[in-house]
Amino acid sequence: MLDKVLGAGRSIVRVDATLNFEKITREREIYDPASTVVRSEVRNEEVDPSTGGTTENSTTNYEINRTVEHIVGQTGGISTLSVSVFVDGHYEPAPGGEGEPTYTPLTEDELGQLRRIVQTAVGLNAMRGDQIEVVNMQFRQMEEPAGATPLTDWMGLVTEYGGKVLLVIMLVVMALSVRRTLGKLVTGGEATGGKAAVAAARAGTPARGAPAVAAEELEHFDGIPDLNDQVMGDIRDYAADNPERVAEVIQSWIREIDLSGNSREAVGN
Secondary structure, eight states: OHHHHHOTTSEEEEEEEEEEOOOOEEEEEEEEEEEEEEEEEEEEEEEOTTTOOEEEEEEEEEEEEEEEEEEEOOTTEEEEEEEEEEEOOEEEOOGGGOSOOEEEOOOHHHHHHHHHHHHHHHTOOGGGTOEEEEEEOOOOOOOOOTTOOOHHHHHHHHHHHHHHHHHHHHHHHHHHHHHHHHHHHHHHHHHHHHHHHHHHHHHTSOOTTOOOHHHHHHHHOOOSOOOOHHHHHHHHHHHHHOHHHHHHHHHHHHHHHHHHHHHHHHHHO
16 A cells, blocks of 8 residues: 555555454343333232221332343454554655755655554554554665666566477477387387388388387377377467478488488498
């Protein structure tokens, strides 16, 4: 709230709250003598034979209005609040924009307004013994080290290039997985059936006398990571926007696999 008025980083607020975790139960009975109701009445008459006189006695019972209250104190209520507020002053730019700005402290009226705003915001209660102190003091300006990049700049870079970097990483992971798989297929085909097996594996048909290494490897292969739809969509978009680049990458994989296969064949011969 104070940042909206004074500016970001130009106020410091600390609140010390003392809580009461005692559970207090009170019972109170209230009687109202002015509100009475006759509950019962008994009359007795006695006649004295000797004198012939009559004696009359009456007893009247009244019901007095009574109110019984059970009061249970709230657990964890606030006992006292202590609020400390530091606020910076005003800064007037130097004439011509050269030099350090001039510091001007807040006036008493401004401090009083801030004090009343904070009192209302925290719910200060003087009857409870709450205290508040608002102090105007010039803040020390922290100088950033030379060459330091603000955090906001880093966040902007991450926001702008984070998705692209993630896409490149996923492409590299897929490239390594595909290269490793194709290398295994070529190695297995040459070891069992020579060039015919390799050619058959690339063509998708088994060669005579060569086991179906490619089909089995592809059927049980699980080296390619499981990517979600969002990442796969990004990869497809990248391939659609850069078909020449993708073709160059695939051609380089094939050349490397052919070169590695020919070198192993030459060594075997």
